[in-house]
Amino acid sequence: MHDDRVLTEDRIARAVRDHLQPAIHGPTLPLRVSAWDVPGEPVEVEVALAADFRPTRVGARWGRPWGTTWFRFDATVPPDWRGLRVEALVDLGFDLPTPGFQAEGLAFTDRGVPLKGVQPRNTHVPVDAPPGGPVRFLVEAAANPDIADGWSFRPTPMGDPATAPPAPLYVLRRAELAVWNATVWELACDVAVADGLMRQLDGRDPRRHDLLRALERAIDRLDPDDVAGTAPDARAALAPALGRPAHRSAHRIFAVGHAHLDSAWLWPVRETVRKVVRTVSNVLRLIEDDPRFVFVCSQAQHYQWLKEHYPSLYGRLREQVAAGRFVPVGGMWVEPDANLPGGEAMVRQLVTGSRFVLRELGVDPDVAWLPDSFGYSAALPQLLTLAGARWFLTQKLSWNQTNRMPHHTFWWEGLDGTRIFTHFPPVDTYACELSAAELAHASRNYAEHGRGSMSLVPFGHGDGGGGPTREMLAAAARTADLEGSPTVTLAGPAEFFAAAQAEYPDAPVWRGEMYLELHRGTYTSQARTKQGNRRCEHLLREAELWCSTAAVAGRIGYPYDDLDRIWKVVLLNQFHDILAGSSIAWVHREAEQAHARCAAELESIIAAAQSALVEPGGAEPGEVLFNAAPYPRDGVPALGARPRAPAVEHPVQVRPEGTGQVLDNGTLRVTVDARGLVTSILDVACGRQVVPCGGAANRLRLHRDLPNRWDAWDLDEHALRGGVDLVDVDTMRVTERGLCLRRRFGDSMLTQHVALGTGEGAHAVEFETVVDWYESEKLLKAWFDLDVHAERYAAQTQFGHVFRPTHRNTPWDAARFEAPAHRWVHVGETGYGVALVNDSVYGHHVSRTSGPGPGTVTRVGLSLLRAPRFPDPQADRGRHRFRYALVAGTDIAGAVRAGYAANLTLRPTAGRGSVEPIVRVDHPAIVVEAVKLAEDRSGDVVLRLYEALGGRAAGRIAVAAPLAAAVETDLLERRVRPTGLVAADRAGFAVALRPFQILTVRLRLQRGSAVPR
Structure with a gap:
């Protein structure tokens, strides 16, 4: 016995595919096509308008990887098309399932005015010509490779123009002038909504059968030989089923237009500039066509690019901002990684972004918007509130591997107790298409049923796909009040948040960081990008301090413009797929170059300010030491300068002992064995042994790193099991304060200096590790076994620290097997503690293990390098230098001091006097x-x-x-x-x-x- 429901569903699907969709446009007329291949990087439209176009045709190949081809399309509108809506249809060779990850185009008038983006699932171009009149428009076609290869994420050379093969990637598939049949399109939208909703309903639900039979009647009335003529009858057959109002208890959805647009990822920054223009062109046209539609954009950098490159389009955008239809949210320069930027850098993300939006667009953003960052620091609630935000939105924790966040609407409480009203859209995506399946999931998934009744849905093709489409707006219109579906209201985010907070003011509280149980490798991937960011953050601190001091002293003018420009470069490169290390090689090469330029300029600014603050040395040149740390060091006051004093002698003695060496500065006595492992750290003053019997510090271990799915993003727990200790030493020699070791392993080489600190740093064992790294799918960690009974550890974050357990009592505890920290982590028991400080790394593992006796040992692992293969097959290859130190017998205050000292060095300047x-x-x-x-x-x-x-x-x-x-x-x-x-x-x-x-x-x-x- 057959199932007539299945047969009817199959019939509907075929009717849509074979008859309805092809009839939306027709009749058609081929466009004449000519093309010009840009010889280098993209050019302005004015250059293209004057270029030498050559005839080409549909079916021709075009577009070397990352190249640009300008197409010119010409036609004459047939005289008998009078009164009909005419559009051009351009298919550059699209793969429909992955909009935003392949070729894209931007259509211009023949006078160079942007019309709209041409993208997968959004291929039409409006035509404004009378019957018998000429049509001419241009499309700037970007041959961006599909790096993800249909989401297979295989290593590819396509992520860098230097390694991408030169062969053309795409075939021009369609170039036609066509009549747009509005009634057929409306019918297609009716069927999509009814069919989608029907398939979401249970087979026992009468509403499912109501929709199924209505669809059956509609298809019965549709004549395949005259779709346009019979479409009104088919719509009439569906109308009663689509006109039934929703239940009063239906979940309420506020649909907000959105185009989560990565400022760089599987494309370079320069391509994002063009993606912004395509998206905004699309959005402005939709706003003009649909008075209900509201769109949000969260990154001030994108507005700046529009203002700079397309001022006329930016002017149209400003008009819609004033009308409340185009809504700036976020208040940040970009959507940054929320774990890795330093405290002041997070401040500047907010300050720089909010100031731009307020100055340029007259909006003071009150919604913080970070849908795709890889976890959220506990400092954020206070920072967001201090910047004027009232509400916060993200959805990324829906990606958790282990634990489900228990709330969708809640108060998020930060480090200091500040709370911000927060929402996680239960639709679990920032790129919703308003399909029935997505709307049903949002309703079923919503955690607050019985307490709240509403959620927000960001809709529009995301990552780089162009944002909302007219089909999505049609779906919103049909589900505004539809039985069996959540109700959908087009709105801005403030409208949702105000309603949700009024409905649920006593929402539950989530305290502390929101750790993403995924993408743990982003704390380590692309180490040079992270190191450049850290260095620039601290150089900016120094530059502002010394320039402020010199400006107040009347010695120099404050370099406002230079510092603002440098900050914006650093902030851009904190975007969550740049600083996280998850972009193509091109992106990271440019980030490293940008950091190097910023660092060089900042060094020059600092030197000029410091020189202006001291007297020339004269006949007997002196030397002044500048200290930018907030704590005095070696006699130099905090945030000030003094003449260099004679060095305080804390000589380090190095003597052989057995097959190893002993380093002794009178404060610490450290034993390094023949393998280069630190097997003993004796705190002389209290007689405390820091390394447990049989344990070791400075154990460099090479782990096999094969993520289950996302190479550059993920560090899965199985990578930390096992591994090979690097214990073979090629050479070991004595240096002034310690030892220098050299090791070879695989295709790589490592040189490490182990030394004892002096002066105020006498409690520190310092490690400088230089790695010539040529491994693949490996992880290099530095492990430290510590004889400390620690129930928890402190990890420095922006403006403070968080405590995390060292045990695995709960699934939440166990999931934090790799977690971020900034300058230091601290483990301690009553009366004694140890800090591990660093100058450029973020990924840490801290756990407990059994010791030689009845007690436990705390194990700290510092992640130095990874070698993922996607999206950059050569990620991290080359030379790296890391500095870190183990500080014995210190508390958290000491860890704070040591962390600043490791990142802010004393600066000598020739001259006399003090500041x-x-x-x-x-x-x-x-x-x-x-x-x-x-x-x-x-x-x-x-x-x-x-x-x-x-x-x-x-x-x-x-x-x-x-x-x-x-x-x-x-x-x-x-x-x-x-x-x-x-x-x-x-x-x-x-x-x-x-x-x-x-x-x-x-x-x-x-x-x-x-x-x-």
Whole structure:
């Protein structure tokens, strides 16, 4: 016995494929085609308009990888098409399942005005010509390779023009002028919604059968030989079923137009500029056609590119922003990685993005929007709130491998206790097409049923695919009030958040970081990109500090424009697929070059400011040491400078012992065996042994790293099982403060300096590891066995630290087997602790293991290098240098100090005299993170402080120049009601900070005052 439901479903699918879809356009007329291949990088449309186009045809191959071909299309509208809507149809050789990951085009008028993007599933170009009139338009066609190869993610040379083969990639498949049959298109949209909803309903649901029979009647009335003529009857057969209103209890969906657009990923930054133009062209046309449609865009950098490259399009965008139809959200320069940028860099993402949007578009963003970043730091709620955000949206944690987030609508509480109202769209995608399957999933998946009734759905082709389409808007119109479906309302995000918060003000609270149980390899992949970012972040700190000090002293003008430009380069390269190390080779090569240019320029700016602050050396040249760390070092005051003092002698003795060597500076006595492993660290003052019996520190281990799916993104737990210890030493020689080891392994070589610190660093065992790395699908970790009974460890993050368990009691604990930290991690027991500090790495593993006795051993692993094959088959090959140190007998305050010291070196400058610190802090928990001049160029000094240890801190900040006023501000330097600033006088101000509180203070100095030297 056959199942007539299945037969009817098959009949519907065939009717749509074979009859309905082909009849949406017709009759048609071939377009005349000519082409011009751009010899190099993309050119402006004005250049293309004057180019020498050569005739070509449909079926011709075009487009070497990453090249550009301009097509010119010509035709004459037939006189008998009067009164009909005419469109051009252009298929560049698209693969429909993967919009955004292949060839794309941008259509222009013959005068160079952008019309719209030409992309998979969005191939039509509007035509504005009368019957009998000429049609001419151009398409700038980008031959972007399908790097993902249909989501197979195989290694490919296509990610770099230097390695991509030159053969053309695409075939021009279609170029026609056509009549658009609106009634047939409407019928196709009716059938898509009815058929999609029917297939989501249970076979016992009468509504399923109602829709099935209505579809059957519609297909009965559709004549394959006259689809256009019978389409009205078919629509009428469906109308009753599509006109039934939704149940009052139906889940409510607020649909927000969106085009999550990666600022770089499987394409370079320059291609993103063109993707932005294609997307915005599409969106503006949809806005003009549909008065209900609202679209959001989250990255200020994209607005800047539009303003720079397509000012006329940017002008149209501004008009729609003013009308409330094009909504800036996010308030950040790009959608950055949310774990890896430093604290001040996250501030500048918000400040730079929000200032641009406020200045250029008149909007103060109140919705933070990070749908695709790879986990979310516990510092974010406070930072977002201080930047003016009221609400936060992401969906990425729906990708968790192990644990499901228990809420979709909740309050997120950060490090300091700040809460922000947060929503995870239960549709589980940032690129929804408003299909019935997606809407049904959003309703079924929603965790707050019975407490809340609504969710947000971002819709539009994402990653790089062009955003919403007219078919998606048609689906929204049909599901606005439809029985069996959630109700869909086109709206902006603020409308949703205001309604959701009003409905569910007592939503549950999630405290602390939101760790993504996936993509753990992004803490390590593309080490040079990460190292360049870290270096530039700290150089910017130094440049702003010394330029502020010199400007207040009247020695130089503050380089506002240079610093702003450099910050924007660094911020762009913190985009979540750049800093994370998950982009093609081209992207990372450009990021490394950009970081190198920024670093060189910042070094020059710092040197000029420091030289301006000291007197020339004269006949007896001197040397001044500058210190940008917030703690005094070697007699140099914090944030100030002093003449170089005679070095404090802490000589390191190196002597042989058995087959190894002993390093001794009087504070630590360290044994390094013949394998180069640290088998003993004795803290002399307290007699404490740091390395357990039979354990080792500085154990370099090579792990097989074969992710289950996403090469550059994922580090799966099986990679940490086993591995090969690198214990063969080619050479070992004694140096001034320790040992130098050389090892060979695989196709690589490693040189490592092991040394003891001196002076204030006498408690540190320092490691400088230089690796010539030529491995594939391997992970290099540095492991440290520590005789510390630690239930948890502290990991530094933006403006503070988080505690994570060292055990695996719960699935949530076990899933954090690799986690991010910035400058340090600290493990401790009552009375004793150890910190591992670094200058450029982020991935850490901390766990407990059994020791030789009844106790436990804490094991810390620092991830140095990976070697993924996709999307960059040569990822990380070449030379790398890492500096890290094990600091014995220290608490978290010591870890904070050591972390700054490892990243902010003392700078000697030729000259005489000294420079008073521009500010001094009298409480060890109050840290100065930034000293700069105000963005409004008033000359005011802006300080960013935070409480670093997780407790209450009341202290005084002394200011070197006489104060006229000190006011508390938000991150955008706008005055706010004081929460931490207590009192101010001419000499400084007092603060009282709660745990991990961030405080921004604006100082207006008295006229004529200067920082004394």
